[in-house]
Each structure stands twice: as structure tokens, then as C-alpha cells.
Amino acid sequence: xxxxxxxxxxxxxxxxxxxxxxxxxxxxxxxxxxxxxxxxxxxxxxxxxxxxxxxxxxxxxxxxxxxxxxxxxxxxxxxxxxxxxxxxxxxxxxxxxxxxxxxxxxxxxxxxxxx
Amino acid sequence: xxxxxxxxxxxxxxxxxxxxxxxxxxxxxxxxxxxxxxxxxxxxxxxxxxxxxxxxxxxxxxxxxxxxxxxxxxxxxxxxxxxxxxxxxxxxxxxxxxxxxxxxxxxxxxxxx
Numbered sequence: 001x002x003x004x005x006x007x008x009x010x011x012x013x014x015x016x017x018x019x020x021x022x023x024x025x026x027x028x029x030x031x032x033x034x035x036x037x038x039x040x041x042x043x044x045x046x047x048x049x050x051x052x053x054x055x056x057x058x059x060x061x062x063x064x065x066x067x068x069x070x071x072x073x074x075x076x077x078x079x080x081x082x083x084x085x086x087x088x089x090x091x092x093x094x095x096x097x098x099x100x101x102x103x104x105x106x107x108x109x110x111x112x113x114x115x
Numbered sequence: 116x117x118x119x120x121x122x123x124x125x126x127x128x129x130x131x132x133x134x135x136x137x138x139x140x141x142x143x144x145x146x147x148x149x150x151x152x153x154x155x156x157x158x159x160x161x162x163x164x165x166x167x168x169x170x171x172x173x174x175x176x177x178x179x180x181x182x183x184x185x186x187x188x189x190x191x192x193x194x195x196x197x198x199x200x201x202x203x204x205x206x207x208x209x210x211x212x213x214x215x216x217x218x219x220x221x222x223x224x225x226x227x228x
Contacts, residue, residue, distance in 0.1 A: 106158030
């Protein structure tokens with residue numbers, strides 16, 4: 001069964017450092033997403049990406065965040081200057097078509113700890 | 116996107132059937148109903164999706180009444196490994212770019228032996 005792959009599985013960083021989280025979506029999927037989940041809280045939408053541009057973003061996705069598809073396979077989330085409150089599990093997801101009726105496949109997540 | 120309401124938590128015992136109901140009073144004509152399951156420290160995983168009546172797969176059944184204002188996820192004969200958070204999401208077909216799926220708090224199902 002095809003899967004979404006995320007690296008690293010766990011990253012520890014100092015406050016103010018830049019972090020890049022990487023994702024390899026399923027190969028024939030066209031829509032890509034980042035979600036995050038702070039420990040004990042709900043899964044929060046960050047951003048969706050289609051055709052090499054951001055389709056939607058939430059209030060959480062401020063200027064400190066950026067996404068990129070640098071090549072044909074990777075999809076990255078960059079946090080420019082991490083804050084303590086960025087500590088969370090970050091999930092990448094992909095889907096064949098636009099969300100809603102279509103099924104998102106999620107990766108296993110990248111746990112980010114900001115000290 | 117239609118707002119959904121589901122119980123915060125449910126308890127069950129191994130071998131029982133569990134039914135989790137989700138209310139979505141403002142569901143639109145184009146909206147589908149999708150359920151995801153999430154285990155601790157893992158990403159959500161698709162369980163089942165439907166538009167109307169009943170859908171069944173190897174994992175669960177989804178019952179949707181004619182007015183579509185609610186839906187019920189049915190898990191037959193649960194086991195300890197079914198302990199997870201279950202999310203009900205409602206979204207439209209979407210022609211493309213970004214109809215973001217918004218997760219609620221979900222229902223935490225605890226299965227005991």
C-alpha cells in the first residue's frame with residue numbers, strides 16, 4: 001500500500017532556529033497538506049498546496065512558515081525561527097484530488113521539540 | 116464546510132459493537148461524510164466514506180439516514196486495538212485547489228477487556 005513518508009521522525013531544536021520538515025507524498029497524488037497536532041489537542045490544518053502554489057492556509061500558517069516542492073517528489077515545511085509553542089507533531093498528507101470527498105493519506109508525522 | 120458534533124468519549128468492551136454518531140445538520144448537497152481513525156502519535160487514517168444510505172468495508176459500516184443530517188460509524192466486535200480517536204468530517208466533492216479538511220476533537224473510544 002502506498003504511503004506518505006516523513007523525515008525526520010523526531011527533531012529537537014533550540015528556540016529561534018530554522019527547521020525543515022520533509023515529506024514524500026504518494027507519487028500520483030497532486031494535492032499536499034501540512035497539519036500539526038500539539039500534544040493532547042486536535043489535529044490542526046496548516047496549509048494545502050496544489051500546482052506549485054498554496055491553495056489555502058490557516059491563521060496558524062503565518063510568515064514564519066513556508067512550504068515548497070523543490071523537486072518532483074519532496075514537499076517541505078520550513079519554520080523560519082522556531083518558538084516554544086511550535087512544539088508539536090507535524091503531519092504531511094496527500095490526496096489524488098482536492099480534499100473533501102477525497103481521501104487524505106497521512107504520514108506518520110515528525111515530532112518537533114523546541115527548547 | 117458543515118460543522119460536525121460527536122461525543123467526546125465512549126467506552127466499550129472487547130467483542131461488543133460500537134456505534135459512534137456524528138451530527139452534521141448543515142450538510143450541503145455536495146458533501147460527503149468521511150471517518151478517520153487516529154492512534155496515539157500516529158497520523159489519522161481513513162476508515163470509510165459515504166454519501167447516503169449504507170456503506171460497508173472490511174473495517175466498519177457507515178449508516179447515513181435519508182436527511183443526511185447525521186451519520187453513524189459502526190465498528191463490529193471491537194478489540195483492544197480499536198482504542199483510538201475517531202473523527203467525523205464532512206466536505207464537498209471539490210473541483211480542486213484546497214477544500215481543507217478541518218478536524219474536530221473527535222471521539223475517544225476506549226476498549227477494555
